[in-house]
Amino acid sequence: MKVFIVLLFTIFSLSLFSQNMLLVEKPGTVKNYIYFAGDYISLKTKDGIKISGPINIIRDTNLIVNFTHELSLNDIEVVYKTRTLIKLGSSLLIAGSALYTGLDLINGGSKGKSFSENESLQISLAILATGIGISFFSKKKMSTKKEKWRIRILDQ
Numbered sequence: 001m002k003v004f005i006v007l008l009f010t011i012f013s014l015s016l017f018s019q020n021m022l023l024v025e026k027p028g029t030v031k032n033y034i035y036f037a038g039d040y041i042s043l044k045t046k047d048g049i050k051i052s053g054p055i056n057i058i059r060d061t062n063l064i065v066n067f068t069h070e071l072s073l074n075d076i077e078v079v080y081k082t083r084t085l086i087k088l089g090s091s092l093l094i095a096g097s098a099l100y101t102g103l104d105l106i107n108g109g110s111k112g113k114s115f116s117e118n119e120s121l122q123i124s125l126a127i128l129a130t131g132i133g134i135s136f137f138s139k140k141k142m143s144t145k146k147e148k149w150r151i152r153i154l155d156q
Contacts, residue, residue, distance in 0.1 A: 022060040023152045033081055036037075041065060042080040042139070052105050057152060059103055073151050080118075080139045087138040093131030097124045 022041075025032035031086035035041055035055055043065075053066030062072045101124040109120050142149040 014153040020060070021154050022055065022058055022063060023154050025150050025152070027147065027150055041075055042082070045071065045075050046077045060153060073153065075153055077144055079149070079151070081142060083138050083140055086134060090131050090135040090138055091129055093134065097128035097131060100124045100127065107145045
């Protein structure tokens with residue numbers, strides 16, 4: 001009898017998690033990203049409007065983002081996925097170059113030197129340029145054009 005009750009509660013607990021999920025997948029590969037209601041999403045519509053915010057409701061054919069935008073799956077052109085480590089590394093490089101320049105100016109390492117003689121300022125600007133360059137790669141662009149990526153809504 002105890003086994004039956006445990007089995008019954010297990011079946012009911014699995015059916016409680018019956019919300020829809022948004023799946024962004026690359027056909028022919030195992031690459032996919034799953035979004036649930038409440039997850040943050042950033043996307044661009046076919047009209048060129050960039051929308052970002054939490055997903056509030058996922059229905060069978062559309063989704064509501066940030067309680068203001070109701071989007072059909074056919075209206076979505078690009079989904080952006082934030083690459084957290086690259087974004088963090090970029091921010092650390094930019095902050096590090098600012099800190100390095102500030103400490104060099106406080107310690108007087110740049111007094112009386114031209115730009116070509118000041119190696120610490122050149123290194124700092126190179127680190128800053130690297131951080132800014134890396135920041136361009138902090139968002140992965142998943143385009144639905146030409147069937148590269150596919151968007152579907154799945155039932156749990």
